[in-house]
Amino acid sequence: MAHAERTLYQFPISHYCEKTRWNLDAKGLSFRIENLFPGAHRLVTKRLTKGARGTVPVLVDRGTVVTDSTDIALYLERGYPSAPALIPAEGPERERVLELEAYFDEMAGKHVRRWVYAKLFASGTDIEPLMFGGFPLPLRLVGHVLIPVIKRVIRSQYALTPDKVAESKVKLLEGLDRLEREIQGDPSRYLAGHSLSIADIAAASLYAPLVGAEGSPFVLRPGEVLPPEVTEMRAAVMARPAGQWLLRRYQEDRRGQARGFSARAETASG
Numbered sequence: 001m002a003h004a005e006r007t008l009y010q011f012p013i014s015h016y017c018e019k020t021r022w023n024l025d026a027k028g029l030s031f032r033i034e035n036l037f038p039g040a041h042r043l044v045t046k047r048l049t050k051g052a053r054g055t056v057p058v059l060v061d062r063g064t065v066v067t068d069s070t071d072i073a074l075y076l077e078r079g080y081p082s083a084p085a086l087i088p089a090e091g092p093e094r095e096r097v098l099e100l101e102a103y104f105d106e107m108a109g110k111h112v113r114r115w116v117y118a119k120l121f122a123s124g125t126d127i128e129p130l131m132f133g134g135f136p137l138p139l140r141l142v143g144h145v146l147i148p149v150i151k152r153v154i155r156s157q158y159a160l161t162p163d164k165v166a167e168s169k170v171k172l173l174e175g176l177d178r179l180e181r182e183i184q185g186d187p188s189r190y191l192a193g194h195s196l197s198i199a200d201i202a203a204a205s206l207y208a209p210l211v212g213a214e215g216s217p218f219v220l221r222p223g224e225v226l227p228p229e230v231t232e233m234r235a236a237v238m239a240r241p242a243g244q245w246l247l248r249r250y251q252e253d254r255r256g257q258a259r260g261f262s263a264r265a266e267t268a269s270g
């Protein structure tokens with residue numbers, strides 16, 4: 001199917017968008033990428049969803065609009081059930097995959113995002129290259145002017161308060177403990193059964209900022225300096241079976257497919 005028939009509206013750096021890119025890639029579905037400018041994105045997402053939702057990712061598949069990364073994963077499985085199946089068709093294994101997907105969507109999605117943003121903001125790390133790097137110069141300049149406002153919105157929207165940030169650290173570590181229990185400490189195992197599922201994709205993509213896996217949007221770029229707490233967290237996670245599992249999923253199940261997060265390219269189409 002031609003790219004133009006399937007478009008992903010996204011932010012390159014969003015781990016939820018990385019999850020959806022991975023779901024599409026794992027299904028072998030081609031898609032066009034439309035990068036939205038943070039702040040102005042809601043003009044597009046609200047229009048596409050007829051006011052229902054403002055977040056990315058939004059997938060438009062032959063005229064069908066689907067939002068929320070989990071709903072997109074479920075939609076893709078319903079619409080494209082043929083190999084590779086990423087959700088067992090029925091039974092307890094299906095329930096298990098759905099439960100694990102939802103669990104990691106919350107524990108990794110929400111809590112990793114809050115913790116990482118809080119650490120980047122507290123250390124004064126320049127987030128403009130991440131947010132606006134792929135846009136033409138005039139838009140990068142607009143981004144530079146708007147960044148204080150965007151940071152204020154992020155602080156309030158994702159509740160970057162000290163108590164919530166501390167709670168998020170506990171939760172994201174709790175999620176890594178569960179991941180290790182589920183894989184029985186063996187980085188070669190999948191979360192459910194013997195092949196990749198939407199649960200693995202959710203956990204790996206949403207935890208990816210904590211390891212900066214090669215092939216993910218969070219790999220350390222030349223000259224990039226992370227806040228010490230993030231560097232320490234990365235080292236601590238990578239020393240655990242969970243961290244090795246995350247790297248392995250990227251190496252074995254994502255390698256060669258990843259695209260859509262380049263800060264330089266694909267600003268309009270993938």
Ligand SMILES: N[C@@H](CCC(=O)N[C@@H](CS)C(=O)NCC(=O)O)C(=O)O
Nearest residue numbers: 014015016054055056057068069070
């Ligand atoms: N549960 C949603 C979360 C999506 C989400 O929070 N997206 C963020 C980017 S990581 C976003 O669009 N933020 C901007 C906004 O809320 O307007 C999903 O899985 O798609």
